[in-house]
Amino acid sequence: MESYRQTVIRIWPNGREDAPVDVVPTPGAETDGPEALFGEGCGPVFVVSGTHAFGRLTTPDEDEATLGGLYWGLGFQGEDWLPSVSTSPERQWVEKGALVKGVDEGEAISTASHHGQDFVLRWDASGLTPVATREGVDVGGDEPVAVQLTPARTGCPMRCGADGVCKMYGGPWTSSSITAAYFWSRHCDLLLDAFGCDVCEGEGGGGLIGGIDLFTPSREGGWQRGAPRTLAQIRGA
Incomplete structure (x- = not known):
């Protein structure tokens, strides 16, 4: 699906009270890796959504419960994570979630699957790549898309x-x-x-x-x- 390759991710590197940045797909351009934001040696990071659990239609209250469970689980396990919001370029949909550092791909997939998510987004030096958490989920291939960091526009x-x-x-x-x-x-x-x-x-x-x-x-x-x-x-x- 093309939506996985057009996903814009908003991150609050120092918490929601500080200035956010956007990770924006820029196909064909030189990519920014997570090291550009978090420093050398950061390694791959993973974006796990906390909405539309198990592929169902969901209400805002149900999405909030899924997100709360994800945040609680990450905190309980002592993971290093930040709040994130994934969206389409036109903001037709949003997926609140978490950017998780210091885990491998298998751990990220396990966490996402536990909370009913069909995919994770891996961000590394080669770009942003959607990764399915189970068989039968079409994420449109495993070719990474280049991304660049931009200051977030925080108006309307x-x-x-x-x-x-x-x-x-x-x-x-x-x-x-x-x-x-x-x-x-x-x-x-x-x-x-x-x-x-x-x-x-x-x-x-x-x-x-x-x-x-x-x-x-x-x-x-x-x-x-x-x-x-x-x-x-x-x-x-």
Whole structure:
């Protein structure tokens, strides 16, 4: 799948309170290895996602539980890891996860498989390579793609990090505009949670509260309608 070779990875080398960097695919260019960020002798590092466990459609709450389990497990095992967010260049989907240092490929695959992930991303001196965790997962081959480190753009995530306030799509006029506004609002929430925003400081641009849960976007497709929500869930949104 082409999505594995177009994945942009955001990393917070010194924690979420410090400036992030992006690992950006640049096919045909000279690649940056993890040593450029973490110093000589770092060796390969692995990005493990914590979303869409076992290939299922999942809600934001289910993804949060998977991510929490991944972070707890890495901490319990004493691994050296950093928070990460993988995404498409247009931010159609996001995968919160962890960049893990000081482990071999077998250990990374075992960790990812335990948390229901079909692949890991290996980043080394040759570039970024998707690695399947089980048979039958098509990651589009094992040829690495060159990547380069760039300072992260931390403006509006709905505008791919640009400055300026985002504008809601849709509105409270017709059934189709209400639906559009609801999906826009949920995607805004998803990106604010993943990336934050230096423009609105994470407050968002407003939106609509709906009576259904939504399944989060993945590499396979966008938002999908999920289960009906209770009145308590709606009021707590």
